[in-house]
Amino acid sequence: GAVVSQHPSWVICKSGTSVKIECRSLDFQATTMFWYRQFPKQSLMLMATSNEGSKATYEQGVEKDKFLINHASLTLSTLTVTSAHPEDSSFYICSVPGQGSYEQYFGPGTRLTVT
């Protein structure tokens, strides 16, 4: 399956600042990547679908101006949390679809803490 990495693995930032999280597909070209958010003791919630060369598709209730997604290449998607607030503190996970329509490979996640 695809190998997916995320950087950084954890980050602490101050309220009002912006943080960029990278998701890389190391051995597989991905025209689509998914971004999930997971609060403590909760499930993964899909935030948006990142599309290479076009705009991301956001789930209902996710502010596109706050969570900026850039899918600049077939191996890299970035999620930027702008003007971060403490309530944005969460575990952010990206995933890459496999070659089959059903497969999906997840990154190790990024722990964001906003102070």
Add this chain to the structure above:
Amino acid sequence: GESVGLHLPTLSVQEGDNSIINCAYSNSASDYFIWYKQESGKGPQFIIDIRSNMDKRQGQRVTVLLNKTVKHLSLQIAATQPGDSAVYFCAEKKGNNDMRFGAGTRLTVKP
């Protein structure tokens, strides 16, 4: 809206016993179901999957059962080991649509 959910939020078993984790889904159009294991601070790890045209699939120490009549999915882990302690999520998918996750069950294996 339609969703995927779990019956039990926590499950504690003795090492060596069998574990059964349940999941109820409501989207009858879903055609693919997956079980993931997530250890603390890590991303989900694929365990086993099953397509809607099947009712049982076995892997190494794990079995997934699908009952479409009652929209129920279960994960059975044989001879549970301490390394199996984690949160387990079921997920559903319909065609090329994105994957939706259930609430998760925390499995604790007591030595």
